Amino acid sequence: MLQLRDKLRDKGEQMPLAIALRDLCAANQALLIINDHADISAALGPEHVGLHVGQTDLAVADARKILAPGQLLGRSNRDIDLIIESQEMGADHVAFGSMYNTTTKPMIRDPQGPERLKQARAVAQVPLVAIGGITVDNVAPVVEAGADAICVTAAVGSAPDPEAAAAGLTEAIRAAGGRV
Incomplete structure (x- = not known):
C-alpha cells in the first residue's frame, strides 16, 4: 500500500x-x-x-x-472514541496515532504508544493502521500491539538510502511477527 x-x-x-x-x-x-x-x-x-x-x-x-x-476509504483517529465513530460512519480502515514523536506533523498531544494501540486494537473492527514516528528501531512493539498495517513517512522518505530503509523496515516487521 x-x-x-x-x-x-x-x-x-x-x-x-x-x-x-x-x-x-x-x-x-x-x-x-x-x-x-x-x-x-x-x-x-x-x-x-x-x-x-x-x-x-x-x-x-x-x-x-x-x-x-x-x-476503500480510511479515516485518521487520534482517540479510541474516534475509532468507534469512524467505524460507525463506514470507514474501511482506521489510522491511529501518533505512536511516537514525529517530525512530519506538529505534535499537539502526547504520543499514543503501543499500550494505547492495544486498547485501540480491542475496539477496532476494521483494519487498524498505526501512524506517527514509526521507525525500524521502534516498529516491533507496534506490530506486537496488533497493528494490521503501519504508515511511515520520514523513516523511508528522509533516509539517505530509502530502498535500504524500506528493506530494513520490512525485515523488522517480519521479525516481530507481522506480514508485509
Missing part, C-alpha cells in the same frame, strides 16, 4: 503523479491511497485506488457519495 499525501502541490499538479503511482501500484498488485482528495481518488477509479481522510477533512458519508461503490 502506498499513500499519496502531498500538501504542497495543487490538485492539477498532483494528478499526473497520482496516475503514474496508480499504474505502478496496479502493476505490483498494490493499493494507492489518495490523501484528502476524493475527486482524484474517484477519477482514478476503484481498481487499486482508495481514499484517506482526516478528522477535519471531508466527512466519510460525503466521501462515499463521490467514490465508486466498494472503493
Whole structure:
C-alpha cells in the first residue's frame, strides 16, 4: 500500500503523479491511497485506488457519495472514541496515532504508544493502521500491539538510502511477527 499525501502541490499538479503511482501500484498488485482528495481518488477509479481522510477533512458519508461503490476509504483517529465513530460512519480502515514523536506533523498531544494501540486494537473492527514516528528501531512493539498495517513517512522518505530503509523496515516487521 502506498499513500499519496502531498500538501504542497495543487490538485492539477498532483494528478499526473497520482496516475503514474496508480499504474505502478496496479502493476505490483498494490493499493494507492489518495490523501484528502476524493475527486482524484474517484477519477482514478476503484481498481487499486482508495481514499484517506482526516478528522477535519471531508466527512466519510460525503466521501462515499463521490467514490465508486466498494472503493476503500480510511479515516485518521487520534482517540479510541474516534475509532468507534469512524467505524460507525463506514470507514474501511482506521489510522491511529501518533505512536511516537514525529517530525512530519506538529505534535499537539502526547504520543499514543503501543499500550494505547492495544486498547485501540480491542475496539477496532476494521483494519487498524498505526501512524506517527514509526521507525525500524521502534516498529516491533507496534506490530506486537496488533497493528494490521503501519504508515511511515520520514523513516523511508528522509533516509539517505530509502530502498535500504524500506528493506530494513520490512525485515523488522517480519521479525516481530507481522506480514508485509
